[in-house]
């Protein structure tokens with residue numbers, strides 16, 4: 001479904017701020033794979049997802065989605081294949097527009113936008129049903145401005161928008177990190193349900209090792225612009241936080257045990 | 265007072281015409297979130313194109329249409345400077361505006377002003393609006409500028425209301441609301457920005473064409489400071505009517521009302537004996553004040569709320585704080 005071959009990305013090349021964030025990443029996802037991504041700050045996780053979304057072009061390598069080479073496509077053209085949720089709840093929705101308008105914008109992702117109605121009656125019904133699934137009471141607030149919603153509600157809505165037209169690829173970048181624990185659990189729960197329902201091929205970044213283990217059928221760890229750990233299947237199911245920690249320390253060449261991790 | 269009342273219909277008519285320009289400013293400033301300075305030039309372009317075409321016998325509606333298209337062309341230039349050449353929007357607008365000064369002069373046959381032969385009754389009667397139609401004894405009510413421009417404004421609001429409810433219009437609004445989200449939803453934000461700038465400047469030029477008819481000619485400095493008048497109208501409308509007018513069409517209407525109020529106030533201070541020279545200073549000060557209100561409010565009443573959105577409950581793998589990946 002997703003095929004990443006040897007991609008490289010250097011920011012601010014030739015300046016003092018030069019930073020090589022991706023160093024030859026290879027990654028192939030099968031149809032329906034749900035992959036969790038972990039790694040320290042600055043490991044290149046977000047950069048990897050941004051490369052796939054086409055936020056900027058990569059320096060080297062190729063990316064194809066569902067057999068289509070998208071390496072040279074601009075961000076808005078790749079959007080046809082990709083649903084995204086970001087860490088910042090402000091980033092994924094248009095705050096000054098209504099809930100239903102946001103959903104209607106997402107429903108038209110990948111289509112030509114002309115002078116047809118921005119939203120139809122039939123759509124409203126559909127959205128009401130979909131919002132019910134989230135169980136946040138949003139189905140009664142279709143015409144509320146998104147700016148009035150809480151961070152958790154916005155993330156749940158962004159998730160719904162991302163999944164609305166069954167994207168070939170779902171990219172989640174720490175989408176629960178800015179939420180309180182209870183809301184985070186709820187959004188994660190909704191994520192699991194939505195991914196399962198439509199068998200979406202998913203990449204989910206998280207800083208929470210327990211979540212990384214509990215969700216998905218495959219786990220990758222990034223360090224310094226590379227994928228350093230890749231476990232799946234039975235091995236992934238048996239994984240413990242302690243094992244993961246050990247792997248991380250091995251990869252990063254440090255052996256300081258970080259207590260904070262165990263709290264996750 | 266009697267003087268003021270006598271001058272009122274004229275002030276309202278002018279306000280209505282400038283209100284159409286202000287609706288154009290609303291599209292860029294409020295919907296697209298771009299401060300577009302092209303308007304100071306494109307307003308005059310509309311008047312220049314209209315006066316020259318109409319003067320050479322072209323049909324009124326055709327002349328207005330060409331004026332509208334000329335404005336769109338100006339918007340296109342700014343849009344391309346901004347999106348295709350990466351020039352900040354404000355600077356792109358300033359460049360176009362500067363260039364337009366020469367172009368406007370060229371359109372007007374290298375003369376600083378051109379007039380319409382309104383003393384000729386045949387010509388006058390072909391005009392859509394003129395301050396001569398303010399005379400209710402000589403002309404029927406349906407020729408009165410308030411009526412004509414009022415209907416014109418209503419039609420423009422209706423068309424815009426329709427357009428912004430369409431897929432393309434919604435894409436434009438999304439671009440102004442959150443570019444990042446817009447792109448993630450497959451919207452080519454460069455295209456929507458250019459389109460918005462074209463639509464806006466088209467309306468601004470149309471208002472210029474109306475004003476040239478109203479005042480019986482066009483002169484090269486007519487649009488100077490138009491952006492500030494537009495902002496004044498948008499802000500006055502917002503401050504007074506934001507709580508009452510929720511619907512999008514009504515918001516556009518409030519811009520028009522804002523422009524009318526602006527012209528009534530201007531008329532009032534002129535009647536009070538203010539030297540017209542100080543009008544621009546007065547406008548700049550008032551708009552400056554109103555623009556700073558939201559900032560000061562935000563600074564003192566909701567200062568630290570924003571800091572709470574990100575960063576809670578993150579379980580970090582290592583202790584350092586990483587770079588910001590949301591560039």
Ligand SMILES: Nc1ncnc2c1ncn2[C@@H]1O[C@H](COP(=O)(O)OP(=O)(O)OP(=O)(O)O)[C@@H](O)[C@H]1O
Nearest residue numbers: 011021040041042043044045046047586587589591
């Ligand atoms: N647009 C950018 N411009 C310059 N440098 C960038 C940009 N995006 C990322 N970087 C740098 O690339 C490196 C990798 O960043 P990235 O955001 O991918 O890390 P991450 O694994 O997502 O970390 P975190 O867990 O903190 O989100 C960092 O050093 C970061 O500062």
Ligand SMILES: [Mg+2]
Nearest residue numbers: 045046047589
């Ligand atoms: Mg990140």
